[in-house]
Amino acid sequence: MKKTVWLVLSCLMVVSLILVSCGGDEDTNGTTKPDGTTSDKPQYGGTITVREAVDPQCCDSFANKMMMGGLVLWWSHEQLLKFDWARGPAGTGEFTNLAVASPEAQMGGELVESVEKPDPETWILHIRQGVHYQQPDTEAGDLVGGREMTADDVAWVYERNVHSPDGAIQVLQPRCAAAFTIEKTGPWEVTFTTPVQPITAQWWVIEGGGYGYMYPPEIVQTYGDLNDWHTAVGTGPWILEDWVPATSVTMSRNPNYWGENPVGPGKGDQLPYADGVKRLVIPDASTALASLRTGKIDFYGPTTYDQFEELRSSAPDLEYLEYLSDGFGNAHAFNLRLDDPTKPWTLNENGKKVRQALMLAVDYDTIVRDYFSGKAEKDTVLVNRNFTGVGYKPLSSMSQSVQELYSYNPEKAKQLLIDAGYPDGFKTDVLVPSAPTDMADQCAIVKNMWAEIGVELNIVPIEGSMLTPMVTRSFDWDDMFYGTFSGGTVGSFGFSLYTYFGYYRGDNRPQFASRTDPDGTPDPIIEAAFAKTQDNIYVNWPAAYKAVEEIRPYLIENAFKIPFPQPYSYNFWWPWMKNTYGQGQVAFFLKYYWVDQALKTEMGY
The missing domain is CATH 3.40.190.10 (Periplasmic binding protein-like II)
Known part of the structure; x- marks a missing residue:
């Protein structure tokens, strides 16, 4: 069967699709006829x-x-x-x-x-x-x-x-x-x-x-x-x-x-x-993978590169899509409670030094290379590369002081902590969803890195159904939490939050830092960028996108959140699922998909 790999990076809303053929002459979007030819006409049933x-x-x-x-x-x-x-x-x-x-x-x-x-x-x-x-x-x-x-x-x-x-x-x-x-x-x-x-x-x-x-x-x-x-x-x-x-x-x-x-x-x-x-x-993920391999489910994903490699080996007939998502599912960050003036990272100059120290103590390049096998992006604050031309300004185009925050420099991080009044570091807790377990694993990586600068991170797993209302409604959390409510955008609807700066200002409840909601002090630079986007949305989109580009260096430099690299995602589906382009099991797409029942039978399922 022909395999399709699409690296999806939206650029000016144009799809960039890289098609890689791995042999075979059969059209996987078609139906095999008795004479060996194919038909694209959808079937019912x-x-x-x-x-x-x-x-x-x-x-x-x-x-x-x-x-x-x-x-x-x-x-x-x-x-x-x-x-x-x-x-x-x-x-x-x-x-x-x-x-x-x-x-x-x-x-x-x-x-x-x-x-x-x-x-x-x-x-x-x-x-x-x-x-x-x-x-x-x-x-x-x-x-x-x-x-x-x-x-x-x-x-x-x-x-x-x-x-x-x-x-x-x-x-x-x-x-x-x-x-x-x-x-x-x-x-x-x-x-x-x-x-x-x-x-x-x-x-x-x-x-x-x-x-x-x-x-x-x-x-x-x-x-x-x-x-x-x-x-x-x-x-x-x-x-x-x-x-x-x-x-x-x-x-x-x-x-x-x-x-x-x-x-x-x-x-x-x-x-x-x-x-x-x-x-x-x-x-259970292992049970789900077994269900996919045996044809009991038609789709699987989004999943990680490790599972991608395993499935490519154990079920080579599966179709797949490699893509960088908008960020809701896997652009994690350490979200800091910024409205508490007693915290080391509070909103003053010394707090900024602490936040920058925490970024400098994270070895982003090693995490991308070793933990994600090179299949990740480290620059995901507010938007990622999917938004090139419509809000994304590459890290390489920013000032050296901004770029430096993604370079591993524990010695400078230690000095910043000394300058901020924490020569011996400090202790802090981070709440993390108990499932999936890879989120706790990622926290453990950062815990070891922060330990090098004297920051002792205590990882506190908590059931996701309890964590979500804590951070979005009751605000009953103390130090920081790690999760998908990050500097990245929100799902396929990132535009609404990135032009609203929903994680950095305003009355949007997922704006966890409580910067201005409802009693915090507005950041004048963020507020000015927000005003510029609001003056131009639906009227002059390029100007609105420009405001997003211009605010990103400020958000990174102030390290309001400590981002973790965002991995590429993988969607799998069986070849008998037709008219799908890797979108997976999104509810409002399923009506367009059709099942090639003859092919499913031919493949032994």
Whole structure:
């Protein structure tokens, strides 16, 4: 089978794909015919089986003050806007669907047909007509009756989503939510106004942020909320049939789904192609790898280079994608509690010396070479190389004093600690998720390096489900924590946080340093850069991106966070999964994938 390696680095929103052929003449995007030729025409049928590393939670993000619903309902429910499949690898190739370097990539219509933006604050949404709610064989399905979704529904649902006191947005972006308005302005038109942080509103509310979706108002009016999965009725391609906690989620094809394939040999086909999706909860990585090798699951990833090498050896028929992600999943950093003036790293000149000492004591090049086998990038503060031309300024173009912070210099680090008043170093704790264990391993590497300058790091593992609310809601943590809420960008939606500087300022709860939220002192340089981006978003994007480029050296030099190198990621899938370009098991892409059942049988699975 032909193997495909794509190193994805978005540059001005253009996909850079490096294709490496490893022999064979078969077209892995085609279907093998009896005469040996291939066809690209998609087929219906089969089941897509994926792995969930943790048990999905359910269900109502707008009644629980948590981003929960997307974990279950995101697969059966839909957002207003999403990735534009026609402008990704299957179509024009403008976007990778993996690394998004512009809000434009996120403005493909899903339940919205089109968007008008007369100014940055105004969103005139033209609601898609002909979208009907699902008709599951349940009491809730009978209640809704498969009726058409309306503009009134959108206005009602988003009024609840945004302004419910128990909604996740009230925790994540309270000021943005308070200023947000929703109004039905036409038979099929709803207008949103976002006078506070409009690009933040685009990600957290209008697109859904991975948890905001449409549902029939009568579900909430009848049952009180969405927390009982048996009442799930969405508009999506998959109907939620069964959920066995800690075991599986079963979904079937929605036969009345509104969507059609917009591009390629299957253009005009009704979606989805597969008969259903099975989500198996497999926490243990070794068990999951065994399930992949034996064909029990169709996808695996993102994973590490070590697992990449093992799978290339043990299952050479697997297709794979190598890429640098936007950063949410694996651009880790030591996040410092900066709002406590008693900490060695506090926000004054001596604190800056301590923070710089901590960076200088990390041997970044050795970590990249030895721990990540050369498959990592060390420059990930705010944005990484995916954002070249749209916010990323290479480290090599910055001043020597900034570049020096990534060079291992324990002697200078010791002197900085002496100058800051810590000649004997200090002791500190770091909270780290107990799983995956590689995060604790990474902390251990830094612990040994910091020990060389007299900094004693105590690693405190804590269950992720406990750590997340501690650092995003209660702020009940003391010294530092290590995690994905880092200097890197957030998932495929990095643009919204990097132009908002969400980890360095403002009322964004993942802004863990408490620099300005809500009682901290704003950093005037960061605030000026933020003002420049806000003056130019949707109006003059190059100027907004320039502000991001200009602030990066300042963020690095001040070492507000101590970054760890970001590794490349690897997605695997079996050749019988067609029309996938390495995006993996992202919920809203599965409807475009199809199963080559004949090839699966031919391969012995």
